[in-house]
Amino acid sequence: MARSTLTALANEKTLQTSFIRDEKERPKVAYNKFSDEISVISLQGIDDINGSRRSEICEEIVNACEDWGVFQVIDHGVDAELISQMTKLAKEFFELPPDEKLRFDMSGGKKGGFIVSSHLQGEVVQDWRELLTYFTYPIRARDYSRWPDKPQGWIAVTEKYSEKLMDLACKLLEVLSEAMGLEKEALTKACVDMDQKVIINFYPKCPEPDLTLGLKRHTDPGTITLLLQDQVGGLQATKDNGKTWITVQPVEGAFVVNLGDHGHYLSNGRFKNADHQAVVNSNSSRLSIATFQNPAPDAKVYPLKIREGEKAIMDEPITFAEMYRRNMSKNLDLTRLKKQAKEQTEEAKLESKTIEDILA
Ligand SMILES: O=C1C[C@@H](c2ccc(O)c(O)c2)Oc2cc(O)cc(O)c21
Ligand SMILES: O=C(O)CCC(=O)C(=O)O
Ligand SMILES: [Fe+2]
Numbered sequence: 001m002a003r004s005t006l007t008a009l010a011n012e013k014t015l016q017t018s019f020i021r022d023e024k025e026r027p028k029v030a031y032n033k034f035s036d037e038i039s040v041i042s043l044q045g046i047d048d049i050n051g052s053r054r055s056e057i058c059e060e061i062v063n064a065c066e067d068w069g070v071f072q073v074i075d076h077g078v079d080a081e082l083i084s085q086m087t088k089l090a091k092e093f094f095e096l097p098p099d100e101k102l103r104f105d106m107s108g109g110k111k112g113g114f115i116v117s118s119h120l121q122g123e124v125v126q127d128w129r130e131l132l133t134y135f136t137y138p139i140r141a142r143d144y145s146r147w148p149d150k151p152q153g154w155i156a157v158t159e160k161y162s163e164k165l166m167d168l169a170c171k172l173l174e175v176l177s178e179a180m181g182l183e184k185e186a187l188t189k190a191c192v193d194m195d196q197k198v199i200i201n202f203y204p205k206c207p208e209p210d211l212t213l214g215l216k217r218h219t220d221p222g223t224i225t226l227l228l229q230d231q232v233g234g235l236q237a238t239k240d241n242g243k244t245w246i247t248v249q250p251v252e253g254a255f256v257v258n259l260g261d262h263g264h265y266l267s268n269g270r271f272k273n274a275d276h277q278a279v280v281n282s283n284s285s286r287l288s289i290a291t292f293q294n295p296a297p298d299a300k301v302y303p304l305k306i307r308e309g310e311k312a313i314m315d316e317p318i319t320f321a322e323m324y325r326r327n328m329s330k331n332l333d334l335t336r337l338k339k340q341a342k343e344q345t346e347e348a349k350l351e352s353k354t355i356e357d358i359l360a
Helices: 006-011 052-067 080-095 098-102 154-179 186-190 261-266 320-359
Strands: 040-042 070-074 113-116 130-137 195-203 215-218 224-229 235-238 246-248 255-259 275-278 286-294
Touching (some): 080 154, 130 154, 154 195, 154 224, 154 255
Antiparallel strands (some): 070 255, 113 130, 130 195
16 A cells, blocks of 8 residues: 555445455454453552552452453553553544655564554455554664654653553563562563563554454564553453453553563463454544563573473573564464465365256
8 A cells, every 4th residue: 555544444435355354353242342351450559568458469460360361450650641641642643644654654674663554474464553663672772763753742752651661561570470489570580671662553443344353363472561542442352262252341541461472481371371353443443552561582481480290381492583483483374274274165165166056
């Protein structure tokens, strides 16, 4: 799609075929049929090291990580005013004219910027989303030329936001380290020099939302992700390999926290890395801001704790870069297999049609 954005397609009556997904991948649950299965945990009292509230909070977090690998946090200490400024500026970015957004176009291998209708590697079907991404930590790796200069105030607000989210993520990783019977810093140390990347997802309203996805089913690759979503709804998770899905209830000012593949491996599979996706709707656009906390690319990935009676879920330590590469190529193989299976079914259908025709 040259020099154009998704927003232009949002007013059409039907969906372009490049966004239409196989029936098996289409949404099974409505974007606004909210579930209360995901715990909403207040962090009030978490800093009171010897207080009883801290141990209750830790227990709630650990239970949620063992069950879904997803929970929501409120009373997290990130200033409500900062959250509302961040959301306002992010919305304003996506409202800019296409040419302004495309000044930050990421195609051509640039690191950070704006992408329209990205699709996952090896996929042909496009996601119904626009996104803006930039790398915030380590600070020395920041490339401010890839951070938008509009709307005004953007850089100062996003810097503050990423700093506060780094603090919150480290606090949550402390709780998980302790739950594994390790020192508080164990998980952050395993990340070596923690990377942070922010992805702002904008999902315009969609003419035929039942045929497509805003963001296809995936797990996040990193340690932990903090997601700020608006009140529209659309984040869905599954814990039975896609048979059933739930839509996460939006909670004003809350962060949805989910563990990624790295967090899953480090806990030897004890903490889940839930498959999730974003569905879209025809009534309103939706905005979400995902902050990914990842280990450094050359950090070693291997379980930090293997409990008695358990076997390691990895054969050998590998780097995070290698872990990411292997997961990507596994996903690619799966996509290829699915494509082949589909083609074979189509062929079988054609053959049987021919037989039916002969017999008719
Ligand atoms: O865009 C995303 C979302 C997500 C993700 C989706 C699909 C994948 O195959 C995947 O590996 C990740 O998390 C991300 C994490 C990243 O580091 C970059 C991304 O673009 C995304
Ligand atoms: O927009 C959402 O609700 C999900 C976003 C997400 O999963 C991601 O950016 O990795
Ligand atoms: Fe995700």
